[in-house]
Amino acid sequence: MRLAVTSAVVLCAGAASVAAAPSPGLVLTPLGVGHVRVGMTPAQAQRASGRNIVLDGAEISTGCRYATVPSLRVYLMLLHGRIARIDVARGSPVHALGGIRRGDTEADVRAAFGPKVVETQHAYVPDGSYLTVGWRTGPYAHRGIRFETNEKGTVTDIYAGRRDPIRYVEGCA
Numbered sequence: 001m002r003l004a005v006t007s008a009v010v011l012c013a014g015a016a017s018v019a020a021a022p023s024p025g026l027v028l029t030p031l032g033v034g035h036v037r038v039g040m041t042p043a044q045a046q047r048a049s050g051r052n053i054v055l056d057g058a059e060i061s062t063g064c065r066y067a068t069v070p071s072l073r074v075y076l077m078l079l080h081g082r083i084a085r086i087d088v089a090r091g092s093p094v095h096a097l098g099g100i101r102r103g104d105t106e107a108d109v110r111a112a113f114g115p116k117v118v119e120t121q122h123a124y125v126p127d128g129s130y131l132t133v134g135w136r137t138g139p140y141a142h143r144g145i146r147f148e149t150n151e152k153g154t155v156t157d158i159y160a161g162r163r164d165p166i167r168y169v170e171g172c173a
Helices: 042-047 106-116
Strands: 027-029 053-061 064-069 074-079 082-088 117-121 129-135 143-149 155-162
Touching (some): 106 117
Antiparallel strands (some): 053 064, 129 143, 143 155
């Protein structure tokens, strides 16, 4: 099954405390990327888009599977048929709110988000971290962005979406 997504930039009100992205391009926010929004079904994403979405294999666990947007190099975690989280793959043109990209540093994340950053120990990388930014109110309520870093403090993974799915360590778990 092939579905579509667009490449429009998302500009969200209420994010004034976060530095503006230093470069143009697609921005991953806790709401989504472009017209692909957390909470949409694949059919809704298709109607709102212009890029293919490819469903990946069977369910990984009950109610959970992945899809990809190959042209954007992002993965979509689908929980019970709705987008719950969007992951940025290597080489993606997408950057996170605050201008953060894979390869940036923990210091860059802290400069962009300040005291909103909550650091926890990485489950598999000694001296690596999860830097999680979550919102309780406003347009991003009950959503967030997570940055995984390696032992050198380099951002290796970025994903955003609903509060619980961004805290899953192994895909759907």
